[in-house]
Amino acid sequence: MKDTPLAIVLAAGLSTRMKSKIPKVLHPLAGRPLLAHVLETVRAAGARPLVVVSKESASAGALLDGDGGVAVQDPPRGTGDAVRVALASANGATGTAYIVYGDTPLLRAETLRRLRSLLETRGAALAILTGEVGTDNAYGRVVRDAAGDVARVVEARLATPEERRLPESNLGAYAVDLAWLRSAVGRLRPNETGEIYLTDLIAEATRDGKRVAAHRTADLEEGMGVNTRVDLAAAEAAMRRRIRDAHMLAGVTFRDPDSCQVDADVTIAPEAVIERGTILEGKTRIGAGSRIGPYAILRDTTVGERCTVENSTLEGATLEDEVTIGPYSHLRPGAYLERGVAMGNFGEVKNARLRKGTKMHHFSYVGDADVGERVNIGAGTITLNYDGVRKNRTTIGDDAFIGSDTLLRAPVTVGAGATTGAGAVVTKDVPEGMVAVGMPARAIKKADRRKKGP
Ligand code: UD1
Numbered sequence: 001m002k003d004t005p006l007a008i009v010l011a012a013g014l015s016t017r018m019k020s021k022i023p024k025v026l027h028p029l030a031g032r033p034l035l036a037h038v039l040e041t042v043r044a045a046g047a048r049p050l051v052v053v054s055k056e057s058a059s060a061g062a063l064l065d066g067d068g069g070v071a072v073q074d075p076p077r078g079t080g081d082a083v084r085v086a087l088a089s090a091n092g093a094t095g096t097a098y099i100v101y102g103d104t105p106l107l108r109a110e111t112l113r114r115l116r117s118l119l120e121t122r123g124a125a126l127a128i129l130t131g132e133v134g135t136d137n138a139y140g141r142v143v144r145d146a147a148g149d150v151a152r153v154v155e156a157r158l159a160t161p162e163e164r165r166l167p168e169s170n171l172g173a174y175a176v177d178l179a180w181l182r183s184a185v186g187r188l189r190p191n192e193t194g195e196i197y198l199t200d201l202i203a204e205a206t207r208d209g210k211r212v213a214a215h216r217t218a219d220l221e222e223g224m225g226v227n228t229r230v231d232l233a234a235a236e237a238a239m240r241r242r243i244r245d246a247h248m249l250a251g252v253t254f255r256d257p258d259s260c261q262v263d264a265d266v267t268i269a270p271e272a273v274i275e276r277g278t279i280l281e282g283k284t285r286i287g288a289g290s291r292i293g294p295y296a297i298l299r300d301t302t303v304g305e306r307c308t309v310e311n312s313t314l315e316g317a318t319l320e321d322e323v324t325i326g327p328y329s330h331l332r333p334g335a336y337l338e339r340g341v342a343m344g345n346f347g348e349v350k351n352a353r354l355r356k357g358t359k360m361h362h363f364s365y366v367g368d369a370d371v372g373e374r375v376n377i378g379a380g381t382i383t384l385n386y387d388g389v390r391k392n393r394t395t396i397g398d399d400a401f402i403g404s405d406t407l408l409r410a411p412v413t414v415g416a417g418a419t420t421g422a423g424a425v426v427t428k429d430v431p432e433g434m435v436a437v438g439m440p441a442r443a444i445k446k447a448d449r450r451k452k453g454p
């Protein structure tokens with residue numbers, strides 16, 4: 001049986017080219033830190049444990065989720081030094097290691113597996129991923145010998161003009177024999193930049209009479225390293241295309257895919273339709289047959305089956321099946337809409353449950369409330385949930401009819417089957433089945449809207 005490879009993920013660099021206060025590998029890409037994409041890739045390639053080399057242990061440690069540990073490299077003295085630090089913290093490991101850079105989020109797990117099998121079939125000490133990316137870039141250049149074997153990698157900043165014109169570059173993913181790596185990494189020395197370069201390992205292997213295998217890929221996207229914010233935008237565009245394509249192949253329709261953004265952790269069931277200009281963020285989940293957009297923004301929101309959400313913003317909300325929203329509504333955290341709820345334009349719901357079949361069609365705010373089944377919320381209804389000191393709750397019973405422009409001064413309860421008149425200012429509880437009108441609203445007569453039993 002094959003052994004489990006170790007993964008070494010380099011993430012301790014200074015990120016000077018990003019001009020940022022936060023480390024490069026923690027910049028978000030499609031809703032996740034760059035580093036989280038790379039960790040998912042090495043996990044999917046079957047690696048355990050994962051050793052992340054970082055300047056500090058907290059943020060990388062949180063992303064590791066118990067699958068490995070952080071090796072602290074401070075100050076960062078180059079990628080070769082980073083690997084040395086990683087090995088010092090993984091001294092029991094034997095067999096094969098993957099070495100990847102934390103700033104290469106588009107690398108695929110199957111490519112790492114391929115490097116590993118190349119290492120084995122060629123009996124090589126090291127296998128590297130290369131590609132022909134052209135000559136105007138910062139990648140290391142691959143120098144081959146007369147026989148066509150990889151002899152060394154020279155960094156663009158140290159390369160001669162002829163070397164810079166070499167068509168093949170180092171895309172920055174490696175499979176390596178750990179026993180050899182341990183002996184070779186100690187021999188790496190700082191170069192004229194003062195750093196220790198991992199890429200000097202290739203010449204080291206040649207010197208040791210070891211074979212270096214190369215997988216030259218045509219999918220250059222995979223090697224996109226993020227060094228600047230321009231690179232970040234390019235990598236994000238590529239990642240988002242990849243995510244949308246995967247959803248489409250799994251049965252989701254995108255009407256105008258390039259206009260939509262879907263984060264990496266979003267799930268969408270088959271037969272959903274995503275219309276133009278729609279943004280799905282965080283842990284959003286969309287159920288089968290739902291139609292989202294055009295121009296909807298959903299953040300950490302769960303949508304059931306056969307729902308319609310048009311041109312609205314939903315954050316931290318939950319929709320059961322067959323709910324319709326919009327256009328121009330806003331659901332905020334804690335909004336929970338049960339089956340068949342219909343919300344029209346210019347409505348806002350926050351921290352409130354609307355039970356089955358309730359309708360809220362125009363210009364209303366419902367916050368900190370529990371609204372029953374089949375309630376009709378008239379245009380312009382507002383829960384006055386905040387008295388300047390605390391948030392208070394409004395409760396509305398099943399089958400109630402809230403007249404247009406009703407103000408509900410919380411804490412207050414409108415009983416089941418009750419009615420409020422247009423413009424009512426409800427400051428006291430309205431008993432079940434009563435009609436309340438005026439300012440402040442008085443209960444004037446009984447007219448129960450609940451269906452009588454059989
Ligand atoms: C590196 C490769 C280059 C390759 C390119 C592919 C080296 C010397 N060069 O260059 O051949 O074409 O990636 O994208 O390896 N890091 C550390 N500790 C350090 C320095 C860097 O952990 O001391 C980490 C960084 O956080 C980063 C990764 O290593 O995630 C790569 O470093 P970076 O400076 O971006 O290397 P490149 O110049 O892109």
Ligand code: CA
Pocket residue numbers: 101103225226227
């Ligand atoms: Ca880089």
